[in-house]
Amino acid sequence: MIIIGLDAMGGDNAPKEIVKGAAQASLKLRELDMLYLFGDEHQIGELLTKYNHDMDKIRIIHTTEVITNNDKPVKAVRRKTDSSLVVGLNYLKDEKIDVFISAGNTGAIMSGSLLILGRIRGIDRPALATMLPPMKGKTPMLLLDSGANSECKPNNLSEFAVMGSVYMNKVMGIKNPAVGLINIGSEETKGNTLTKAAYERLSQSNLNFIGNIESRQIPDSPADVVVCDGFTGNIIIKYTEGLGMAFMHILKEKMTSGFFAKIGASLLMDKLKELKGMFDYSEYGGAPFLGVRGAVLKTHGSANANAIKNTILKSRAYVENNVVKTIHDEILKMAEEAEDSEEALLQDSLNE
Amino acid sequence: MIIIGLDAMGGDNAPKEIVKGAAQASLKLRELDMLYLFGDEHQIGELLTKYNHDMDKIRIIHTTEVITNNDKPVKAVRRKTDSSLVVGLNYLKDEKIDVFISAGNTGAIMSGSLLILGRIRGIDRPALATMLPPMKGKTPMLLLDSGANSECKPNNLSEFAVMGSVYMNKVMGIKNPAVGLINIGSEETKGNTLTKAAYERLSQSNLNFIGNIESRQIPDSPADVVVCDGFTGNIIIKYTEGLGMAFMHILKEKMTSGFFAKIGASLLMDKLKELKGMFDYSEYGGAPFLGVRGAVLKTHGSANANAIKNTILKSRAYVENNVVKTIHDEILKMAEEAEDSEEALLQDSLNE
Numbered sequence: 001m002i003i004i005g006l007d008a009m010g011g012d013n014a015p016k017e018i019v020k021g022a023a024q025a026s027l028k029l030r031e032l033d034m035l036y037l038f039g040d041e042h043q044i045g046e047l048l049t050k051y052n053h054d055m056d057k058i059r060i061i062h063t064t065e066v067i068t069n070n071d072k073p074v075k076a077v078r079r080k081t082d083s084s085l086v087v088g089l090n091y092l093k094d095e096k097i098d099v100f101i102s103a104g105n106t107g108a109i110m111s112g113s114l115l116i117l118g119r120i121r122g123i124d125r126p127a128l129a130t131m132l133p134p135m136k137g138k139t140p141m142l143l144l145d146s147g148a149n150s151e152c153k154p155n156n157l158s159e160f161a162v163m164g165s166v167y168m169n170k171v172m173g174i175k176n177p178a179v180g181l182i183n184i185g186s187e188e189t190k191g192n193t194l195t196k197a198a199y200e201r202l203s204q205s206n207l208n209f210i211g212n213i214e215s216r217q218i219p220d221s222p223a224d225v226v227v228c229d230g231f232t233g234n235i236i237i238k239y240t241e242g243l244g245m246a247f248m249h250i251l252k253e254k255m256t257s258g259f260f261a262k263i264g265a266s267l268l269m270d271k272l273k274e275l276k277g278m279f280d281y282s283e284y285g286g287a288p289f290l291g292v293r294g295a296v297l298k299t300h301g302s303a304n305a306n307a308i309k310n311t312i313l314k315s316r317a318y319v320e321n322n323v324v325k326t327i328h329d330e331i332l333k334m335a336e337e338a339e340d341s342e343e344a345l346l347q348d349s350l351n352e
Numbered sequence: 353m354i355i356i357g358l359d360a361m362g363g364d365n366a367p368k369e370i371v372k373g374a375a376q377a378s379l380k381l382r383e384l385d386m387l388y389l390f391g392d393e394h395q396i397g398e399l400l401t402k403y404n405h406d407m408d409k410i411r412i413i414h415t416t417e418v419i420t421n422n423d424k425p426v427k428a429v430r431r432k433t434d435s436s437l438v439v440g441l442n443y444l445k446d447e448k449i450d451v452f453i454s455a456g457n458t459g460a461i462m463s464g465s466l467l468i469l470g471r472i473r474g475i476d477r478p479a480l481a482t483m484l485p486p487m488k489g490k491t492p493m494l495l496l497d498s499g500a501n502s503e504c505k506p507n508n509l510s511e512f513a514v515m516g517s518v519y520m521n522k523v524m525g526i527k528n529p530a531v532g533l534i535n536i537g538s539e540e541t542k543g544n545t546l547t548k549a550a551y552e553r554l555s556q557s558n559l560n561f562i563g564n565i566e567s568r569q570i571p572d573s574p575a576d577v578v579v580c581d582g583f584t585g586n587i588i589i590k591y592t593e594g595l596g597m598a599f600m601h602i603l604k605e606k607m608t609s610g611f612f613a614k615i616g617a618s619l620l621m622d623k624l625k626e627l628k629g630m631f632d633y634s635e636y637g638g639a640p641f642l643g644v645r646g647a648v649l650k651t652h653g654s655a656n657a658n659a660i661k662n663t664i665l666k667s668r669a670y671v672e673n674n675v676v677k678t679i680h681d682e683i684l685k686m687a688e689e690a691e692d693s694e695e696a697l698l699q700d701s702l703n704e
Contacts, residue, residue, distance in 0.1 A: 135598045150536060150544040184502060184586040192502040192583050215591035219598030231544050234536040235584060236591065239567035243595050246487045246571030251603075 001032040002319050004312055005097035008039030009066045009084040010104020012302045015043050018103060021308025023053035028313060035312065036097055038063050038084035063087045069301070073107030077115055085109065089116040092294045098319040099295035101286060101311055103303045109296065110148050110289060117294040120324065122331035125149050125156045126291025127230070128298060129164060130237050135219040142168050143182075145230035146237050146287060152229035154197035157181070161207050162330050163290040164225035170321035172224075180213035180223030182232060187212070194229060202227075206337070286311035288318060290327065295319055353384040354671050356664055357449035360391030361418045361436040362456020364654045367395050370455065373660025375405035380665060387664065388449055390415050390436040415439045421653070425459030429467055437461065441468040444646045450671045451647035453638060453663055455655045461648065462500050462641060469646040472676065474683035477501050477508045478643025479582070480650060481516060482589050487571040494520050495534075497582035498589050498639060504581035506549035509533070513559050514686060515642040515679050516577035522673035524576075532565035532575030534584055539564070546581060554579075558689070638663035640670060642679065647671055 006022055008015045019037065026035055034057055037044050041062040048058070065083035067076045077086055085104055089112045092100045102109050110128070119126055127145035134140045144160045145152065161179045168177040181199055183191045188199055190212065202209040213221045215236065228236070256262055286297035295318045299311045358374055360367045371389065378387055386409055389396050393414040400410070417435035419428045429438055437456055441464045444452045454461050462480070471478055479497035486492045496512045497504065513531045520529040533551055535543045540551055542564065554561040565573045567588065580588070608614055638649035647670045651663050 135602065147536060182587070184499060184583055184590075195583075214594075215587045216594035218591065219594050231536055231547075232584065232587060235534070235567045235587060238536075239570065239588065239591055240595065242566075242568035242571050243592065244599075247596075247599050250487065 001034070002030075002099070002316055003034045003036060003097045004029075004315055005036045005038060005088045005091055005100040006308075006312065007084045007088050007100070007102035007104055008037045008044050009063070010102040010109075011299070012069075012103075013304060014103065015039055015047060017303065017305045018308055019044055019047040020051050020305035021303075022058065022312065023048060023051035024305060024309040025312035026054040026057040027052065028309075029054070029057050030316070033057070033316070034059060036061055036088075036091065038088040038091075039066075040064070061087060061091070067105050067108045069105050071105060071108060073105065073111040074115070076105070076108050077112040085112055086116070089113060089294075089296070092296070093117050099297065099315045101297045101299060101308075101315060103299040103301055103308070106147065106298060106301070109298050113289050113292040113294065113296050117292045117296070120291055120293055120328045120331065122328070122335055123159055123163075123291040125152065125159065126289055127156075127160045127163065128233075128287050129160075129167060129290050130233070130287045132218065132237070132240065138220055139172070139174070139224070141218070141221070141223060142172075142225045143233055143236060144225070144227060144290065145233050147230045147234035148289070149230040150234075151231070152194060154194060154201050157194070157198040157227045157229070158201045158205060158334075159291070159331065160227040161202060161205070161209070161225065162334060163327050164227065165207055166326045166330055167288060167290060167323055168224045170323050170326055171317045174224050176208045177224035178210045178222055179207050180210055180221060180226045182226050182228035182236070183212035183214065185212065186214060198227070205334070286315070288323070290323075293324060295324060353386070354382075354451070354668055355386045355388060355449045356381075356667055357388045357390060357440045357443055357452040358660075358664065359436045359440050359452070359454035359456055360389045360396050361415070362454040362461075363651070364421075364455075365656060366455065367391055367399060369655065369657045370660055371396055371399040372403050372657035373655075374410065374664065375400060375403035376657060376661040377664035378406040378409040379404065380661075381406070381409050382668070385409070385668070386411060388413055388440075388443065390440040390443075391418075392416070413439060413443070419457050419460045421457050423457060423460060425457065425463040426467075428457070428460050429464040437464055438468070441465060441646075441648075444648070445469050451649065451667045453649045453651060453660075453667060455651040455653055455660070458499065458650060458653070461650050465641050465644040465646065465648050469644045469648070472643055472645055472680045472683065474680070474687055475511055475515075475643040477504065477511065478641055479508075479512045479515065480585075480639050481512075481519060481642050482585070482639045484570065484589070484592065490572055491524070491526070491576070493570070493573070493575060494524075494577045495585055495588060496577070496579060496642065497585050499582045499586035500641070501582040502586075503583070504546060506546060506553050509546070509550040509579045509581070510553045510557060510686075511643070511683065512579040513554060513557070513561070513577065514682050516579065517559055518678045518682055519640060519642060519675055520576045522675050522678055523669045526576050528560045529576035530562045530574055531559050532562055532573060532578045534578050534580035534588070535564035535566065537564065538566060550579070557686070638667070640675070642675075645676060647676060 008018050036059050038061045041060045063084045065080040067083045067085050088100045091097045128148040129144035130146040131140045142164050165177045168174045183195045286299040289296040360370045388411050390413045393412045415436045417432040419435045419437050440452045443449045480500040481496035482498040483492045494516050517529045520526045535547045638651040641648040
């Protein structure tokens with residue numbers, strides 16, 4: 001039995017699309033699983049009457065405050081103690097729910113998770129991990145950090161690699177995930193101070209590190225996980241979205257100019273619809289905030305009911321596969337290995 | 353009369369595609385303009401017999417060495433003194449040619465330009481500027497630095513903004529070009545240490561600074577020039593190419609699966625061909641290496657004859673409009689303004 005918490009008040013389309021997505025998901029949850037909606041019970045109740053749902057699967061936790069995108073993250077989390085986000089994260093901390101999902105203020109979700117749940121021991125910087133849509137027949141690829149840390153140190157990137165590998169292994173079932181480092185050249189010596197140092201660390205790790213990945217290669221790279229600082233990661237995910245939208249726009253324009261083009265386009269309509277979702281990273285089940293003591297998923301601010309439903313239904317895998325605990329164990333193991341090798345070096349030098 | 357120098361030996365498809373492009377361009381050069389090809393005279397001569405060309409417009413400068421992509425830039429420039437690149441840059445320095453174009457080793461082109469031509473006085477870091485293809489009906493946008501400096505300081509970004517503005521004004525005829533700062537949020541307070549400090553500098557400048565540009569907005573931002581460090585810029589231009597290619601690949605796949613789709617696609621073929629070039633930044637006349645004392649244009653390593661021809665024919669505008677001298681004057685003016693305002697501050701404090 002799993003209890004999924006949902007911030008009904010966070011996001012550009014809240015509470016309408018969030019509640020609609022929750023209603024749809026309630027009809028598909030496994031037996032015994034539950035969905036807790038955090039937010040204004042009046043608004044949520046009224047919306048629920050509009051959509052088909054399974055009332056036995058839904059419980060509303062009434063909260064009176066809302067953190068908006070205009071709120072300053074840390075301040076909002078500290079002051080708005082009866083907001084849907086803060087109450088939800090406290091439920092997660094107290095293990096009254098197993099996973100918490102929000103489409104709200106990204107900064108507040110991260111600050112709230114750090115302040116309320118705390119970091120996994122040994123993790124210096126938690127990271128937002130975004131699943132890049134599968135392109136050219138590839139499986140999706142996890143990119144982290146996609147925006148939590150605009151400045152990073154080399155050890156942060158190694159931690160991201162460990163966390164990303166655990167997630168892809170446990171949640172996506174990929175054995176020994178291939179890890180790549182986002183860089184501006186394929187050779188080891190390329191890049192800035194950060195990527196050069198991170199390359200060295202990753203090469204020495206026990207991870208399945210396959211080297212630098214240039215952004216040109218992202219759509220068909222063999223990596224399952226790619227790591228970078230949060231500034232670079234944010235540039236990449238937002239550009240994926242922007243270019244995808246631009247491409248669809250241009251395609252539509254080309255296809256509706258001229259008689260033959262219009263006929264051609266009408267014959268192709270179904271195929272073109274499939275394309276649309278291809279650059280939309282919100283369809284892939286939300287971005288886990290990895291490295292905090294609890295399963296937190298951030299969905300796109302403009303997530304619609306369908307994206308919310310998908311995130312709810314896919315969140316089960318995050319919980320069932322003990323991602324948080326495995327990250328904890330792997331980071332501990334990494335620290336022990338580092339200690340052992342230091343010990344060995346020390347021993348060697350004493351023996352000399 | 354303008355003399356255009358071309359590195360016939362640099363690039364993945366050299367010398368064949370380079371010479372072919374030069375041959376095509378020779379037929380379209382203005383009266384009195386000339387094209388100097390630097391490279392092996394035997395190979396070039398043999399290739400020229402294959403393509404229609406105007407021999408009166410072409411002169412071959414024989415060189416015996418070639419700098420490849422595997423060469424270490426600085427070392428190669430210092431040692432291979434009879435390479436097509438080094439000889440070409442020396443011709444530019446000695447004003448025997450007016451502009452130099454190469455599709456070769458980017459690092460070597462930059463190191464060579466720095467070592468042989470030197471920086472424009474007042475410029476701390478020259479930058480590679482890449483024209484992003486026009487999307488969604490926009491005019492093209494100049495992005496710099498696209499890869500010359502993987503680490504930057506805030507003053508570098510202001511210099512990039514000045515140089516980019518001069519280029520877009522002089523070469524593309526855009527009055528008072530709008531300058532944007534690539535960042536991970538639209539608000540002034542967003543970003544990393546570099547972008548926050550650069551935002552402040554740009555706000556205080558006399559440039560037409562329009563604020564932060566998120567990568568999502570790149571395809572339809574109102575900016576004519578966008579600045580960022582060379583790591584971020586390189587990620588962006590290579591991702592433009594990679595995503596564009598992936599999109600075309602997927603589109604083709606969708607369009608050839610199923611009977612109706614095939615018919616539809618055949619009716620649309622012409623329109624789809626237009627799409628292909630849309631994500632190809634090599635079609636827009638080469639990337640100027642701004643901030644050095646001479647007009648140097650880098651074209652894509654995999655540039656074909658058509659791209660070479662375009663770059664040759666468009667290079668005239670770079671020379672005719674005195675970009676190098678204008679950058680020099682603008683940077684000087686900026687330095688004087690900064691001095692004046694310091695002077696005024698000092699005077700104010702003395703008067704108090």
